[in-house]
Amino acid sequence: MLFNSISFLIFFPVVTLVYFLIPHKIRYLWLLGASYYFYMCWNPQYALLMATSTLLTYLSGLLIDQANKMEDQRKRNFWRKFWVAVSLILNLSILFFFKYFDFAVDNLNRVLGALNITLVQPEFDVILPVGISFYTFQALSYTMDVYRGDIYVERNVAKYALFVSFFPQLVAGPIERSKNLLTQIGQRHTFSFTRARDGLLLMLWGYFQKLVIADRVAILVNSVYGTWQHQTGVPLLVATLFFAIQIYCDFASYSNIAIGAAQVMGFKLMDNFDTPYFATSVAGFWRRWHISLTTWFRDYLYIPLGGNRCGKVRHYLNIMIVFLASGLWHGASWTFVLWGFFNGAFQVVGSLLKPVRDRLVRIFRIDRSSFSHKLLKAAVTFGLINFTWVFFRADSIYAAIEIFKRFKNYFYPWMLVDGSLFTLGLKEPEFYLTLICIGVLFVVSLLKYKGMHIRETLAKQGLWFRWLIYILAILAILNLGVYGPGFDASQFIYFQF
């Protein structure tokens, strides 16, 4: 079920209430049942797939632990690696089949077609199970953590299954680590009013980001990108910038609702976004964006490949491998691969050009700690990231290239002031409202960037002020949210991954 649905608004309070009423010993069973019910609302058959991944990685933990007890070191190493490999191959095969099979067949057909060889088309359409990329990676992290000795082996299959399927973060992250979430499942959680209030406020912010901002800017983005062939540079640029807002708010909102919901129940999930658009480098952006995925790739791919503790060429190659993999993780399409490629390439080029930048700083005596310099770096980084978003959003590489051509050849700046902006899908009042909401987002992000803990600060204010903020937030979501007749309860962008 979607977070922005009536079903969830009934489901969550009921699950939480029962959770705190039943004995501690059986609470994880209740959550396990609720999590599977949550997932089965999408499609009951998909739950079998998730159960399969759960069982495979659960067994891998037991088998690795068994191998650890072997006295013969060669055998021990062999079997430990063997079970890791089996877990990786089986789980990634499932992921590959459901996510990349059609993509692989299409590309194979193209290559063979160029050689005048025809391949029999498969007669079935593979439907992507929701959240498969997320829970597969989460489950695999357990296998590798057990292999590395970073986590104990979980023998209780139900507790382990809950780790994989925990409903707040199941379908779109954060991708949790066993060290964090699995250990919490065994702990006692008592109800805390302060913690619950904080969690609910975070959920409220998430709903604001999703319903008021993300789904509103999506109207313009979809309208313009859907008709890109008939659009000129300014509308496409505005749509690209709005897409940057859309994808951030859409994804961050899910994470915020997930983290907030888990917090109400006493679970602490990892942060997934940390004001990413204030980053001053592409590498810095990736330390702030989809943190759980970035750290996953860092810990389970980048570091095993050697990370940066190898020659420069190998280091850069590792970066490119990670970001190509990240691109592919995001979607079975060459646009995503190219998106990943550019993100990696910008970091490599950035690293290569560091001596040049250092020289320029020395020559022009630039104070790197100055606000203006940081602003310049942030603006350049934002520009580079937006460049990559065009590939992420466009239907095809061809479309993305054509869009860039339109930026260059058909850029009419007067369209910014002659009312054209109100013909792109959002009428004038809606457009201004969007700008105001982006302003609110900016202020909140800036406060967070400056280190303010907003919810804690709010909690210290007078009752009347807190109530005013809560009520205004609820009113804003209810009145300004994009939902109801005429708006399909829009799914979160990252559900397709």
Added chain:
Amino acid sequence: MKKIRRLAAFAGFLAVLIAVLSVNSALLEQKYSKAVMGGFYELEEDSVDVIFAGSSHMLNGVLPMKLWENYGFTSYNIGQHGQRLNMTYYYIKEAIKKQHPKVVVVDLYYAFESQINDDAANLHKSVDNLQWGASKIGAIMNAAPKSLRLELFYNMFLYHTRWNELEKEDFLYLTERPYNNTGGTELRWGNVEFTSPNVIPADQTKELTEDTVEALEKIVNLAAKNNVELVFTVFPYIAADDYQACYNKAGQILQAAGQHYINLMYHMDELGIDFSKDFYDSEHLNPAGAAKVTDYFGRYLKDHFQLEDNRQNTDYAGWNTMLERYEREVIAGKTGAEGDPVTYLSYLSDPEYAVGIVIKPDQMAIGEEVMGALGDLGIDTEELVHRDNNYVCMIDGGKILVDDSTEAPQAAYTQELGGIAWEITCGSDIASVMIDLREWALNKESINIVVYDKVLQKVVDSVCITNDGQQLIRK
């Protein structure tokens, strides 16, 4: 102790939140047809003997105030646009709960098809205007498709998008409920000419859908259970042959069950219905047509039911006040529907009107006919020849109180008219008529007119007239 304080604070917050959300809903809700059921709920309980229920045919087709005036019967019209019979059942249920009427007249328009209604707009018009209770819940669960139930239960799902369409009446609704002066009827002024429709023989029938029969049975059982008499009716309109066949079938079923049934299509001569004068459109009667139908019902009700003529009953004096207001509403309707500027100006000498006229400077001269009509009101038209001047006029009950043309850059007057404060200002770009500190002038053309009805105590019209007298503009 801390827990109790926290619980109390949470309960307090919920109470405040619910209050705010209620105000929010009242602000954003669509106000269309609020007055119909609003007026119904304001009636004193058990004060109405006859209820008229059904679709827009009923809503436009019967005039309760004329029934009172000519027969002394107390009645109310709770017809709603697009209302199917399964929804009408709940409206009758609500009417019985509040008024215990002796007779309910039910319109059979939608008997020609299934009662499944997925028209969200019409469902909202019916459901939004019911007060919360068993009838409203029953209507949502049984007379609306599943896909629309959520937005009918919590209509902010639909109306929350109105935040950028809010108008004056939305804010006024928070403090003033719209008052219905027509006994519930929606008066639709105007007429379209038609030729009389083909009327099929009464024995030509077509089977009704199962849910139509079911809805009729439910209504009959409901009435029987509550000692209410029913009269089922079909209004005259341009009806297709197969629709008429369905009405005939319904009539057979209902008459066999001992129910009153009048198909007015077969009484058009008796009614004196004129298809060239009595119709707003091909389906709905205008007030002239409705008056004829009302008179017919008056006679029928008098002949068939024991209804009291309460015109001399002092307990019902309030109905005479309602009648007076209704008559003013009819005049306001005529004024509001008038499109010819010269004819329009002739209405402004009504003894119950207070009128503010602002004529801004303009290069164009005022047309001869408009000038003549203004002169007929008693305005000094010689001054109006000076088109560089600012002109202000105030008329109270046909008497000119202010009639001033000035070369000054701006003319401003404050006057009490109809018992309330008026401020009228005229400048080169200013045409302002503020009544009780609210702006009413349109300010789209040189000639601006605001009409206030002293009996209804509201502005009934605000128009602009082009200099040449060719156009009358309302919005």
